[in-house]
Amino acid sequence: MTDSPARADAPLDPIQPSAGSRSQRAAERLRDLVPGGAHAYSKTAAQWPSTAPAMLSHGRGAWVWDLDGVRYLDWFAGLSSVPLGHAHPAVTAAVTRALERGTNFQLPAHAELRAAGLFLDATGDEMVKFGKNASDAVDGAIKLARHATGRTTIARAADQPFFSTGDWFIATTAAASGTLPGAAAHTLGFPYNDRAALARLFTDHRDDLAAVICEPVRFVRPEPEFFADLRRLCTAHGTVLIFDETVTGLKYEFPAARPLTGITPDLTIWGKGIANGLPLSALTGRADLMRQADTTRPPKPGRAGLLMMSSTHGGEAASLAAMTATLTVMRREQALLRTRATGTALRNTLDDALTAADVQDHLTLTGYPVFLGLHARGNEHITDHELRALFIQEVVRRACLFRGIFYATHAHVRDHVDLTADAVAAAATTCARALAHGPDGLLERPPPRRVL
Missing domain, CATH: 3.40.640.10 (Type I PLP-dependent aspartate aminotransferase-like (Major domain))
Structure with a gap:
């Protein structure tokens, strides 16, 4: 297992979820012990795409690792509860x-x-x-x-x-x-x-x-x-x-x-x-x-x-x-000045990626740079809910841990923005296909059920 922080500019590895992985086995055991397998409903497997890690091991700065040593760039930091980054x-x-x-x-x-x-x-x-x-x-x-x-x-x-x-x-x-x-x-x-x-x-x-x-x-x-x-x-x-x-x-x-x-x-x-x-x-x-x-x-x-x-x-x-x-x-350290700058760079970079894939009218980022939300608008081929789920699935597939909100912390830097732009560009390309032909064969799991 990797215990040292990853370099900010290290390329993200594509994720290949395995049903027999250590993380999967541990998550299945936890579901036998804890209702839903999590202590917050938003952490349950049903709220995440199939590409998401089943269980996390530890985190440092802007990174988290699962039990199999796979690392993820974390964009929601403990449901937005870790403003300085993990293990500051x-x-x-x-x-x-x-x-x-x-x-x-x-x-x-x-x-x-x-x-x-x-x-x-x-x-x-x-x-x-x-x-x-x-x-x-x-x-x-x-x-x-x-x-x-x-x-x-x-x-x-x-x-x-x-x-x-x-x-x-x-x-x-x-x-x-x-x-x-x-x-x-x-x-x-x-x-x-x-x-x-x-x-x-x-x-x-x-x-x-x-x-x-x-x-x-x-x-x-x-x-x-x-x-x-x-x-x-x-x-x-x-x-x-x-x-x-x-x-x-x-x-x-x-x-x-x-x-x-x-x-x-x-x-x-x-x-x-x-x-x-x-x-x-x-x-x-x-x-x-x-x-x-x-x-x-x-x-x-x-x-x-x-x-x-x-x-x-x-x-x-x-x-x-x-x-x-x-x-x-x-x-x-005037941390919020840094997070605002990072968030602004993230928004501008991701907007460019969405525009390059010609999905800017269907996938948009809303809110302030420090807390960006994803808004999805489908068409006759794919619903809003399906399009949102597909985008999240594909971003997570590229090792960016994201579930509808980008939250820039004090630990995020410009290199993280660039890595995320690559993930978003790939996800946007897949979403463009779904907007043209529908989600069949692309969306691996039905969109999560709303609890509230």
């Missing part, structure tokens, strides 16, 4: 030091003070509560908003894909099985950037709106007028405004994407990349709101009981050390 030495060193001092205690540890101070200095917020996954942080923010307002209804951006595994959200999706009856009735949807729909939302529900939650940006640019209206309406009606920066944090701006909107939310959710792949989430916000989760204080007059937001592992030292190192490196 500063993060590894910080975690090692923390492990040597003990990781969890029955009283607050000094590591929590240092981490909270650094994180709030970076975000500009007043108070923070750390946790382990962003769904818990989102659900905590929803409970806090309901507690603070005495209301029950939550409004969320309906065209944004995921917020939480909590009933308030998941009951509104196709994965609603197991949620409490009636949970979906307390959640409303509104279209992102739609000022008229936002006005109607507050006209119809302002007396019961506890919170509005949305991502500040993803692939569509935020409209300043929409967000100005959102901030004004939430303030006027006492509704808590929550930004979910689980995905957007440490990508668009440092540390958050919210400056792109021109406003400041009341609460913000953080996750994924803040600890460079280690498990850490955070809820930050205004002190007057956050202190309502302080169980050392008596309940407010007229309010029933206390609001419980408690986590055994919220103060776990290794992940806090990883977060401290991650933010320090990103700020010191």
Whole structure:
């Protein structure tokens, strides 16, 4: 097995998946032990093309290897949770030091003070509560908003894909099985950037709106007028405004994407990349709101009981050390300037490759250079879904690990862009054939089934 990092300009080897490979055997065994063979539905084999590795072994920088020693150029870095690249030495060193001092205690540890101070200095917020996954942080923010307002209804951006595994959200999706009856009735949807729909939302529900939650940006640019209206309406009606920066944090701006909107939310959710792949989430916000989760204080007059937001592992030292190192490196090395430059070069280079294959009207890259999404438009010979699946299959076949999003990390360099352009050019040529004659004989597996 290869343990040393590959040269950035080393050519990518074509992938020849083998049913009897060590990776395949291990993945089959894992499916016997873990439902679906993965701990996130987006990691299951059913969500990937047949050309994808069955199981990964390790990663360094922008590269990952499977159990058979085959290397892949990684363009989604732990579902976008590894902004510095895999096994970054500063993060590894910080975690090692923390492990040597003990990781969890029955009283607050000094590591929590240092981490909270650094994180709030970076975000500009007043108070923070750390946790382990962003769904818990989102659900905590929803409970806090309901507690603070005495209301029950939550409004969320309906065209944004995921917020939480909590009933308030998941009951509104196709994965609603197991949620409490009636949970979906307390959640409303509104279209992102739609000022008229936002006005109607507050006209119809302002007396019961506890919170509005949305991502500040993803692939569509935020409209300043929409967000100005959102901030004004939430303030006027006492509704808590929550930004979910689980995905957007440490990508668009440092540390958050919210400056792109021109406003400041009341609460913000953080996750994924803040600890460079280690498990850490955070809820930050205004002190007057956050202190309502302080169980050392008596309940407010007229309010029933206390609001419980408690986590055994919220103060776990290794992940806090990883977060401290991650933010320090990103700020010191101006990492987002580099990722923006890499992403811009990637977009320009890939656009040229798609145009050269004459598929630019059917396969396009959308969004900001730091987080590029693939949009597929089929024709009478191939559906949108099939075309997208075929393109991903062929890019992955050429050892670029990609599943619809190109996420440039601090570890990616120009040579990686050139290697990816070769893979995209080959995939685009195959897609041109499918657009002319259909996917038969080209698409090896049906497109993945949507879960949400």
